[in-house]
Amino acid sequence: MRRLLPILLLAPLAACAPPSSTRPDAMTEFHLASDVRETTHRGNDDLLSAGLGLDGLRAKAPAFADPAAPTPAELRRRAIHANWNGIADLGPLGGYGTLYGGVPAVPGREFSAFAILPDAKAPFRVLVQVPDAFDASAPCLLVAPASGSRGVYGAIALAGAWGLPRGCAVVYTDKGAGTGYYDLDAHTGVALDGTRATRGAAMLEFEPATSATSGIAVKHAHSGDNPEADWGRHVLAAANFGLRMLDRAGIRNRPFAHDTRVIAVGVSNGGGAALQAAGLDDAGVLSGVVALEPNVHVAGHGRALYDYVTEAALLLPCALLDARFDATPFARLPAAQPAWRARCASLREAGLVAGADVAAQAASALERLRAGGWEEATIATAASTTAFDLWRAVGATYASAYLRASAGAMPCGFHFAALGADGKPADAATRAAWWSDASGIPPGAGVALLGGTDASPDPTWSGLDCLRRLWTGDSVDARALRTGVAATAAKIPRAGLPILVAQGEGDGLLPITFSGTPYVQALETAGRAPTYWRVPHAQHFDAFLGLPGFGDRHVPLMPYGYALLDALWAHLATGAPLPATRRLDTKPRGTTALDRGMLGF
Template sequence: MTTNGFDGDVRESVHCAGDDLLSAALGLDGLRGKPPAFADAAAPTPQELRRRAIHASWNGIADLGPLGGYGRVYGAVPDVPGREYQAFARVPGARSPHRVLLQAPDAFDARARCLVVAASSGSRGVYGAIALAGAWALPRGCAVAYTDKGTGPGYFDLDGDTGVALDGTRVARGAAPLEFEPARAADARGVAIKHAHSGDNPEADWGRHVLQAARFGLAMLDRAYPAQAPFTPANTRVIVTGLSNGAGAALQAAGLDAEGLVDGVVALAPNVHVEGARPLYDVASEAAQLLPCALTDARYDATPFARIDGAVPPAWLARCAHLRERGLVDGADRVAQARSAIERLRAGGWDERAIETAASSTRFDLWRAIAATYAASYLRATPATMPCGFHYAAVDAHGRVVPADAAMRAAWWSDASGIPPGAGVQLLGGIDASSADPTASGIDCLRGLWSGDGAAARALRAAVAATAVKLPRAGLPLVVIHGEDDGLLPEAFHSRAYVAALEAAARAPVYWRVPHAQHFEAFLALPGFGDRYVPLLPYGHAALDALWSHLAEGMPMPHARRFATTPRGTGSLERAALGLGR
């Protein structure tokens, strides 16, 4: 352990001709194409891994499809040469590190010294905010500091005892500092996931991760531009931004920033837990349980992903009967049971727009994947002690559990989202194969960890309580943005609750509400889904523009507003649909 909370060395790399900061020289066309290939699939180089990780991060959080308007209506991917500085950092008391990275453009604007700090969205790796923070900051001469906030795709292969080194390559335990290294366990098998098995409750430290990334960024700016050193909060503007979990981390950082390190915050669709409001685990475990039945109602017949070839998924029909047997919905038939499920969701704060959009998350089984990972994290589980019988393992093309081969392991760091399934790793367990609704038993168990009275449920609720946000200092410039159709992090439970807490404390946040915007930007490229929605990223870029004008030019902060948006329809997105004006 070195001083300042950084583990081992800082890795410096140069990215210029053929390998820039923003897209690894892929450009917009390359980002829209297939993932870049590895020359040797079993042993990709650090440069190849970085390029593919950047490709995956862009495509994971931005709509780059031909109808989405990126590069034409909003956004751009110019070539930005520069250097990167990367390290493993550790907040006090943490067992596992988080990865921090500074991107320092060659065209850094020395007259308007700017550092943008961003945590990854979801559980993604360190480049997981590049389409928001990097795309806005780097072309204007700002540096960007990123953190994976203690999550990320640094999966550990328990069969081969290998993990991810600082350069993204795989090495054996003990050969180098690793992004994630679980404790040794006899007969350990399968795959250990950093978010689930770090031994920490990383979500409770997301704000500290962001502040540590900011300090790392300032220190690395001294290395990148020694003639302009020192870089301090007094002479360098520090803006914190993020999307989804990254936005929640930004708001946590604002609440912990006792030293005035942060000059302003832009948070898009934040996963923010306000004391007294419903947190993500409560909402996600409820959604996993009730939404399959609710979505069988005829009102969702035309909803994207609510039907398979025009028919209700059979397991969803079985869910209604299962819930009725457990006394969780009323009604003598499936129609009445579906309506009862909807009524329960509405009574808990869900609105109709969120329920409808959540059909996509339900169809893709995201609620179960999220709840299983978060439950393990909150309970500080090992790979062998995950709650409800869940575990992770590599699977082959037929779904059979196998030891991960070299090519699969090598691509985890670049390709995985941080929460399986994906990249050849599957969530297993919690299944009753004899049931018409095989996932119901595992989901009931996950829900019971929130609603139950046992020791595990009490420990989980205490861990969730530790993630509650503190309010930022009075006067901190702050913009919160949320899509009104968000079906993963419904506005009512997150942004609206946070803004209400600020207003109750006599603060004046800027709250931008975006009708016809949902959570998953990348889903907008899916047929029939993007027709109904507008992207959220343009509002993040616009808010960063407004915040910068306020900080650098003394312009007033923008007003709170609700935008006049129009669904894209079957054609290409046009500027007028966003309601942003010129």
């Protein structure tokens, strides 16, 4: 199979200098909140795809024999399927498995547990995959925080697909988020094996402090921990757990902590978590970091996620009505147009835009976004984020996390409830599949986001305006929220730690002007020398590239993650220079299959 960069064999790595010997004293403190669950995965149930292979991952989600009571093995297989398809473009035109990547069978073992930081209220998941072909003479460990708020397998399409076939172990973490939804009416949550259990009958992934309300509690929003502020600690603790499990696996008779190369790698929130860990890693736990489209900011540089998400939620529906977006995918969906026109009227009434008609108001909203740093390519791609109502979902969830709110006291009147797409209560089969199918941020998978609406022509305005005022206002809650956001800022990493970042110039969720670019500039100002790849025609969601008319305009971002991992590995293994910072010469895929020339290598 062809690769974007030459595949580096593991054999030469044994001759390279080992990592720092100071690591055992530098590991982030944590303790296990559960026993370690060890499982074996061989034959038709491997580590990388649970036996599905590329064809199975491309097919529909695997069914459960008993939909209301799936087995742990069935839940694991479906979770792996969901997380591959939530992150990667596996479509026939996307080049996966031909131009880059692959899904070979990788037999091995898994070690999973709930862990908890000393000052935390809720646990986080950690899971180590150790392939049978693990090379104990040149050991490597990838630390893979989940993208978004996904469950523990949320980085398998990047870290697992790159590392496991090379004989590296991979330790995953949900970094304090995940899909262990708690049903406040039935008093059930998710056990370590993914099955649902009643509170008190088993250790659960998430148990809210109180169950004196109804609906659904979500760990990211309702743990009371502001997990984003601890992402870096979750990553370093996961590295510690991974090294411990390598010792437990009995592969050799001396500890792995002193000579294992540890690479943190992540996408989106996972990329931000990896960079947060880099900023805390003064003692040399990490050998290098690869971050794709990271949700990251440094104090005084760029804009924080909550700031631009709540701005986008208010302004983008109106701005996208500007005529320049007439041919933009998702910008002219008929069902959205009345609400978007009503948004222009709401903005005009609030004094946020000017103009006597929709055209003038849309132009005014667009100019306001530009003044805040939004670029036109980002705004155009963000039509998808806006059409799918992601801004509201992210804003409500993150506001609750920053304020450490309970499920019954989310800001601005929001709450989560177990409802299907038909508006009826989610059935037992839907609830049983939450751990495998959900993304960690409702709505979706039978959990609805309710509240924050009214009966006006612009029903979501009231809730979104309330969320925005938590950023711009001076109430007690607003000040508390900004304090919570400030706690998430990344620190500058130690000198000499390789940092490799790639971001699409069309990222419509985490705009490059607010995240990747200012982070890299902060590092350069501090005397660091990160590798930074700007990727024209790449956006945030590779999984969206199969949507009609959308993939035509873009290239996937995942190939650049694999390529940067290859380059970092060459640097660590042979001393090869790290790749230079550059803007890739990409070309939109169009209606044909992706080819190598489109990627700009």
